[in-house]
Amino acid sequence: MNVLVIGSGGREHALAWKLKQSSLVDRVFVAPGNAGTAEDAENVPIPETDFAQLIKFVKENGVDLTVVGPEALLAAGIVDAFRKEKLRIFGPNREAAQLESSKVFCKQLLRSGNVPTAEFQVFSDPESARRYLVDREDVPIVVKADGLAAGKGVIVCKNREEALEAVERIAVRKVFGAAGNRLVIEEMLHGEEASVLAITDGKTIVTLQPAQDHKPAYDGDTGPNTGGMGAYSPAPVVTDEMLHWIEANVLVPTVHAMKKNGCPFQGVLYAGLMITPLGPRVLEYNVRFGDPECQPLMMRLKSDLAAILDAAVDGRLDRIESLEWDPRPAVCVVVASEGYPGEYKKGFPIHGLEEAAKIPDVKVFHAGTTIRDGQVVTSGGRVLGVTALGDNIARAKYQAYAAVKCISWPGKWCRKDIADKAINRLTQSGANRNS
Ligand SMILES: Nc1ncnc2c1ncn2[C@@H]1O[C@H](COP(=O)(O)OP(=O)(O)O)[C@@H](O)[C@H]1O
Numbered sequence: 227m228n229v230l231v232i233g234s235g236g237r238e239h240a241l242a243w244k245l246k247q248s249s250l251v252d253r254v255f256v257a258p259g260n261a262g263t264a265e266d267a268e269n270v271p272i273p274e275t276d277f278a279q280l281i282k283f284v285k286e287n288g289v290d291l292t293v294v295g296p297e298a299l300l301a302a303g304i305v306d307a308f309r310k311e312k313l314r315i316f317g318p319n320r321e322a323a324q325l326e327s328s329k330v331f332c333k334q335l336l337r338s339g340n341v342p343t344a345e346f347q348v349f350s351d352p353e354s355a356r357r358y359l360v361d362r363e364d365v366p367i368v369v370k371a372d373g374l375a376a377g378k379g380v381i382v383c384k385n386r387e388e389a390l391e392a393v394e395r396i397a398v399r400k401v402f403g404a405a406g407n408r409l410v411i412e413e414m415l416h417g418e419e420a421s422v423l424a425i426t427d428g429k430t431i432v433t434l435q436p437a438q439d440h441k442p443a444y445d446g447d448t449g450p451n452t453g454g455m456g457a458y459s460p461a462p463v464v465t466d467e468m469l470h471w472i473e474a475n476v477l478v479p480t481v482h483a484m485k486k487n488g489c490p491f492q493g494v495l496y497a498g499l500m501i502t503p504l505g506p507r508v509l510e511y512n513v514r515f516g517d518p519e520c521q522p523l524m525m526r527l528k529s530d531l532a533a534i535l536d537a538a539v540d541g542r543l544d545r546i547e548s549l550e551w552d553p554r555p556a557v558c559v560v561v562a563s564e565g566y567p568g569e570y571k572k573g574f575p576i577h578g579l580e581e582a583a584k585i586p587d588v589k590v591f592h593a594g595t596t597i598r599d600g601q602v603v604t605s606g607g608r609v610l611g612v613t614a615l616g617d618n619i620a621r622a623k624y625q626a627y628a629a630v631k632c633i634s635w636p637g638k639w640c641r642k643d644i645a646d647k648a649i650n651r652l653t654q655s656g657a658n659r660n661s
């Protein structure tokens with residue numbers, strides 16, 4: 227079959243690279259893609275937001291399956307648009323995508339499915355939110371804008387004063403626009419964060435290995451928030467036993483609740499979790515693969531991704547064999563442009579990609595790259611996702627950074643501590659003693 231991947235980041239490169247390895251797949255197209263997907267697949271110069279052109283391309287080129295990367299397209303109804311044309315597409319429809327695009331929808335769904343999450347209240351006007359904050363104890367609390375706000379709509383507040391300021395910003399000054407028409411105010415949770423993703427057809431779920439990402443820009447989880455500076459899988463904070471618990475008590479009840487509420491969920495169900503002393507709690511759901519979590523997951527997945535996604539689209543995931551994973555951990559280090567996540571320059575030629583590719587068990591996934599005059603140049607803030615497998619996580623980290631070292635362009639930088647949290651945890655628990 228022919229497959230179309232929509233998007234242009236590291237996640238989409240990893241998906242295209244993995245799909246291309248399937249014996250079921252003939253051609254893999256990526257719209258619009260980047261310099262890396264041009265090499266591993268075929269780029270199609272259609273903007274990801276142009277649904278009509280994408281649909282036309284799919285019909286004219288015998289694409290049997292379309293896979294959507296970015297959440298904004300799902301929230302904008304790309305799946306509905308394709309289904310209307312009887313085209314096979316992997317991802318939730320617009321209604322189901324509210325699990326990510328509306329924090330209020332998500333929290334109410336979690337409550338209705340009895341899924342463990344922080345205690346919360348929903349407000350649709352700033353005055354009642356203020357009154358609530360003033361009336362309750364002055365403790366740390368989290369204020370969330372309801373809608374998509376490019377990862378900035380959640381404000382973790384140390385005290386009442388900060389919470390009142392957050393309400394002001396979101397609901398009065400409307401710094402995130404209509405995303406702030408409603409608010410969620412919720413209890414602050416403590417612990418380590420982890421991501422557990424599952425693929426579901428709306429009835430059956432296939433849980434993937436746990437992963438962990440690094441959102442803050444600088445080492446030691448400091449600095450401004452980014453799209454993600456690195457990721458690794460597995461996440462040792464999620465034990466096998468806990469993964470089963472999460473499947474049974476988080477993922478399964480969520481899929482059931484979606485179905486019961488009349489909006490069955492097909493696609494990637496990505497649980498952002500806080501592993502608290504009382505057990506895992508859902509912080510949020512995303513409705514697509516994470517970027518960069520997707521990169522280490524695809525490095526480790528041995529099963530045929532095309533077969534899994536194809537089955538999910540047809541509602542026959544129950545007939546898929548259990549997934550096979552490379553037992554070795556994978557680490558992805560995001561290499562960024564100078565200035566990211568603020569302003570940055572583009573168009574620098576990238577050197578050393580071939581040397582990096584020669585390092586064993588390394589794959590350099592491209593994100594913000596393009597081809598200019600036959601040369602790979604930077605074209606985004608997050609430029610590459612250098613991903614490596616290793617016999618243990620420290621080894622995977624070492625390999626990834628060895629590959630990063632080969633690559634250069636003016637202003638190139640990355641975090642130096644990707645996966646250290648996992649390495650420290652394993653060192654402390656002694657599990658890494660012999661490796
Ligand atoms: N209840 C909470 N307690 C503590 N931290 C939280 C809570 N909710 C969110 N956070 C922090 O804020 C980050 C962003 O929140 P999240 O709900 O994932 O929103 P988004 O990814 O859409 O910005 C989380 O990764 C977590 O670090």
Ligand SMILES: [Mg+2]
Binds near residue numbers: 498
């Ligand atoms: Mg999040």
